[in-house]
Structure formats: structure tokens, C-alpha cells
Amino acid sequence: MTLTEAAFWTKRFGVIAIAGGIVFIIIVLVVTLRPRNQLPPKYLTANFACTENKEEFLEKAKIEIPSLPLASGSEMVFEISTDTGKIDSFQRVVNVYRFNNPTQSINSIGDAKALANKMGFDPDKIVKNGTKSYIWNDSTTGRTLEVQAKNLNFTLKTSTEAMRKATMDSFVPTEQEARTLAASALRSLGRYTSDYSSGAVRTTYIRIGADGSFTRAGSASEAHLIKVDFTRLKSLVTIPSNIVGANDMIKTLTKRLAIQPTQTTQLINDQRVQIYTFDTPVALPRTQDSNVTVYVGVETNTTDVLPNIYEIDYTYWPVDVEACGTYELVSPQYALEMVQSGKGSLVYLYEKDGDYISEYQPKSVKKFIVNKEIFVVYYENYTEMDYMVPVYLISGEAIFTNDTKGEFEFYYPAINYDVIQNKIELPEPVVETKSTSLF
Numbered sequence: 466m467t468l469t470e471a472a473f474w475t476k477r478f479g480v481i482a483i484a485g486g487i488v489f490i491i492i493v494l495v496v497t498l499r500p501r502n503q504l505p506p507k508y509l510t511a512n513f514a515c516t517e518n519k520e521e522f523l524e525k526a527k528i529e530i531p532s533l534p535l536a537s538g539s540e541m542v543f544e545i546s547t548d549t550g551k552i553d554s555f556q557r558v559v560n561v562y563r564f565n566n567p568t569q570s571i572n573s574i575g576d577a578k579a580l581a582n583k584m585g586f587d588p589d590k591i592v593k594n595g596t597k598s599y600i601w602n603d604s605t606t607g608r609t610l611e612v613q614a615k616n617l618n619f620t621l622k623t624s625t626e627a628m629r630k631a632t633m634d635s636f637v638p639t640e641q642e643a644r645t646l647a648a649s650a651l652r653s654l655g656r657y658t659s660d661y662s663s664g665a666v667r668t669t670y671i672r673i674g675a676d677g678s679f680t681r682a683g684s685a686s687e688a689h690l691i692k693v694d695f696t697r698l699k700s701l702v703t704i705p706s707n708i709v710g711a712n713d714m715i716k717t718l719t720k721r722l723a724i725q726p727t728q729t730t731q732l733i734n735d736q737r738v739q740i741y742t743f744d745t746p747v748a749l750p751r752t753q754d755s756n757v758t759v760y761v762g763v764e765t766n767t768t769d770v771l772p773n774i775y776e777i778d779y780t781y782w783p784v785d786v787e788a789c790g791t792y793e794l795v796s797p798q799y800a801l802e803m804v805q806s807g808k809g810s811l812v813y814l815y816e817k818d819g820d821y822i823s824e825y826q827p828k829s830v831k832k833f834i835v836n837k838e839i840f841v842v843y844y845e846n847y848t849e850m851d852y853m854v855p856v857y858l859i860s861g862e863a864i865f866t867n868d869t870k871g872e873f874e875f876y877y878p879a880i881n882y883d884v885i886q887n888k889i890e891l892p893e894p895v896v897e898t899k900s901t902s903l904f
Contacts, residue, residue: 504714506891507791508558508702511884514790515561515852519885525851526561528844530810530876531750536829538866543805546836546861552798553838556721559701560788561880562843562853567783569615574599577612583654584621585770586610606767621777625677627767628775632673632689635763638773640668640691646773647693647759653771656779661757664697665746669822671760681822690762690775692822694755698744699784699843699853705731706739708894715741723838747843747853752813752874753821756780756847782845784853790888792854793881797839800857800877813874814863829866833873836861841879855879 506512516522545552570576577599578588586601586608594600594611601610607627612619638646644666651657670688672680682688701722704714715726726741749756760776803809814828815821841855856876863873 504558504702504718505704505708505894508556510889510891511558511791511793511886512889512891513792513886514888515563515792516790516888518887522852522885523882526854526880527882528850528854528856528878530812530844530856530878532810533812533814533825534827535811535814536827538829540831541805541807542832543801544832544834546834547838552801552835554721555794555797555839555841556702556718557794557796558791559794559841559855559879560699560703561790561792561855562699563785563789564845564850564853565783565785566849566851567616573614573617576617577614580612580617580619580654581610583770584608584610585768606765608768616781618780619777620779621774623775625673627765628673628677628689628762629675631765631767632762632775637670637685637688637691637762639685643668643691643693643761646761647695650759650771650774650777651695651757651779656757656781658781658783660697660699660784661695661781664695667694667696667755668692669694671822679822681820690760693759693761694753695757695759696755697747699747700742700788701745701841701855702743703788704741704743705733706741707733707736707896709896711741718743723840745840745842745855747845748856748858749845749847750810750812752858754847756782756845780847782849784845789852793884794841794855794879795881797857800879801835801839801859803877804859804875809859809875809877811873812876813860814871816865816869816871819871828863828871830863830873831866831868832864834862834864835859844876 513519513522515526547553574591578591581591581599581601582588585606586603590601592600592602596614598614599612603609607624609622609624610619637643648657648662669692670682670685671690671692672682672687673689674680679690679692701724702718704711704718704726719725722743724743724745726743729740729742730737731740732738756778757780758778759774761773762775764772766772800809813821814825814830837860839857839859842858843853844856845853857879858874858876860872860874863871865871
């Protein structure tokens with residue numbers, strides 16, 4: 466080989482080596498720099514899958530949240546005082562659920578009688594409230610029961626006279642005892658559903674006024690009853706462990722949502738798969754309320770049936786376990802701007818440790834200090850709805866015009882209704898080929 470040929474081939478191999486090196490570097494960069502925390506397609510791009518067309522969803526899923534009034538002289542001045550000093554970003558695509566609203570059973574009256582019998586009423590002493598509900602009265606215990614014909618939701622009440630006679634000179638159970646008694650009562654009635662039994666339970670001391678009104682008691686020694694509120698959770702995002710990149714997705718969401726996921730297992734294609742669920746509370750138009758509430762007190766001697774239970778407010782809206790679709794949210798910053806402009810819904814405003822049981826009294830606010838992170842909760846009403854949708858909860862400290870302090874909470878609908886589309890078919894996430902069996 467001549468020197469000229471050697472030089473030629475040296476240059477040729479050099480060019481090939483450089484080109485190969487560039488290709489190698491590109492491959493390395495693609496592999497190492499590509500996002501490893503990407504979520505499943507439905508949480509990156511909303512699938513709008515709860516309805517086939519957007520018009521139906523907009524008609525049935527838009528919500529109007531009632532707002533508490535402010536007293537005259539109030540100002541919509543907001544100060545951001547979170548740990549970061551700013552409004553943090555949030556997961557922009559989350560689940561939406563369909564309520565599984567029941568239709569009236571042909572044996573509605575029989576089911577209502579069976580429920581009444583479990584609470585110690587004579588099932589045959591029934592009074593029909595038209596086609597709407599069934600009512601029982603027991604003069605011996607002072608109790609009244611009304612059961613809704615359509616869905617068997619019910620309200621158990623005890624007369625003021627009977628409650629005051631039984632509870633006035635007695636001590637209430639402990640809070641833990643009250644929780645146990647309330648749960649046991651619901652369980653005996655077949656009304657302790659899994660979504661509520663796994664949710665949080667709140668207790669509040671109650672004092673009964675001479676007129677029968679309830680107010681918040683400051684301590685157990687002042688209380689006649691304990692109000693036990695059962696709440697439930699619903700999943701914002703669910704990640705199965707058998708999809709590619711699941712671990713990175715879970716880490717990303719844990720940081721972004723500031724929520725630790727719950728873990729369950731499901732049998733998928735004959736494999737046990739770990740399911741990571743990022744839950745958030747389900748809340749009502751007044752955040753201190755619950756649709757399932759039991760009032761517990763000292764054991765009465767007028768009945769052997771639920772002797773510690775004086776009242777039950779039971780309104781259960783069954784909701785599908787799986788989300789019907791995913792939808793895009795407006796940003797938390799936008800939600801705050803809407804609240805500042807007066808378009809949010811004030812749902813809680815009381816003095817710190819105030820009496821949030823009594824009827825709300827409008828207050829004059831000088832400034833709202835947002836000192837808690839804005840986050841998403843699901844919304845349900847006291848009445849039937851078609852869809853369970855997310856709302857932003859904006860909360861913190863209120864400075865009243867007399868310079869006393871309180872606590873506030875605002876809602877703003879979280880779904881970006883301006884970008885709703887018809888149902889979209891998205892690709893399924895890639896599943897790991899290796900076994901995910903836990904055993």
C-alpha cells in the first residue's frame with residue numbers, strides 16, 4: 466500500500482469513527498436524558514372519557530358551589546404565606562368519577578321496613594309521605610325515622626325532651642368509644658360501606674340548648690353528645706406497578722402531590738400487581754359537614770336497640786370504583802386569581818376553635834392569608850349529582866376587621882371546562898414483561 470492510499474484509508478476510517486462516535490453519543494443522550502418519570506398517557510393527556518361527547522359532560526358535570534356571605538366592609542385581599550412563598554404546581558390531569566345513582570326498587574317499602582325494624586321501630590306502624598319517603602314515630606323512645614323511598618337514605622332523630630332527659634346529667638363516652646359505637650351502629654344496619662370505613666373519622670363535642678339547638682361544646686365535661694362524622698377518600702391518580710417506569714412515576718407523583726400513596730394488590734392477567742393510589746378527601750359544600758353523621762351519647766334506658774345512638778344523618782351517594790375518565794385542571798394559580806376576583810366559593814369562615822356547629826354568621830374580613838398549600842379534593846353535594854369532580858381547596862388564616870383571627874376555606878372548580886373535548890382513545894401504557902407476582 467502506498468503512502469497516498471494509506472492516507473486515504475486513514476481519513477476514511479477517521480470519518481467513520483467520528484460518525485460512529487456521534488451516533489453513539491446521540492443514543493446515550495436519548496437513553497439517559499429522556500424523561501423517566503412520564504405518567505401513563507391518560508394522566509399526561511386527558512381522555513375525556515366519561516361521556517362520548519363534550520356537550521353531555523358540560524351539561525351534567527359543571528357544578529355551582531354555594532358561597533357563604535361576607536359582612537359589609539370585607540376586602541378580598543390575599544397574602545401568600547406558604548412554606549415556599551408561592552403557589553406550587555399540581556398534577557394537571559386527574560380522575561373523574563360517575564355516581565352510581567340508584568333507581569327506586571320495586572320492594573322499596575319492604576326494604577325500608579326492614580331498616581326500621583333494625584332500629585327498633587315497629588315496621589308495620591308506617592306513615593307514607595306520598596311517594597317520597599316512609600316515616601316511623603316511637604313515642605316511648607322519642608325517636609322518629611324517615612327513610613327516602615328512592616335510595617333508602619335516612620334520618621333518625623330523637624326529640625329534644627328525650628335527649629335532654631337522657632344526657633343532661635351524664636358523661637359522654639370517650640371519643641374513641643364514640644367512634645366505635647357509631648361504626649358498630651352503621652355496621653348493624655348494613656350501612657358501613659367500605660369507602661367510609663376506610664376514610665377518616667372526625668369527632669366534635671355537642672351541647673344541646675334548651676330549644677333543642679346544637680352548639681359546639683368546649684370539652685367533654687360540657688358535652689351532651691359526640692358528633693361522629695365519617696368521610697371518604699377517592700383516587701386522584703392510580704399507578705399499577707407492572708407498567709414501564711412505574712417506580713419513577715410513583716416518586717414523581719409523591720413529590721408533586723405531597724401525598725403518600727396507599728398500596729393494594731390486584732390480580733391482572735393471572736399476575737398479582739401492586740396498585741399505588743394517590744387519594745384525596747371527598748368534601749361537601751361546607752367542609753366541616755359529612756353525609757354520614759352519627760350522634761353518640763350516654764346509654765339510654767328507653768330502648769335496647771342502639772341505646773347510645775340519638776341521631777343519624779345518612780346520605781350515601783354510591784360512586785363507581787374506577788374512574789370514568791381523566792380531565793385537565795386549571796392551574797392552582799389561576800384558581801387563586803379567580804378566588805381573589807370574587808369568583809370562588811367561601812365554604813368555611815370561623816374564629817379559631819370557633820363554634821362551626823351553630824348557624825353561620827357573616828364576618829367582616831380585612832385580609833386572607835393563604836398559609837397552606839392549595840390542593841385538590843373531590844366534591845359531592847347533599848343532593849344527587851351525576852359526576853364526582855375535583856375542586857381546589859384554598860385555605861388559611863383570616864384577619865377580621867377587629868384584628869381577631871379565624872380560619873377560612875374557599876373552593877374553586879378545578880376542571881378546565883374550556884378545553885373539554887369529545888372522548889379520546891389513548892394508547893395503553895407499556896406493561897413490563899417480567900413477572901410482577903408478589904409471591
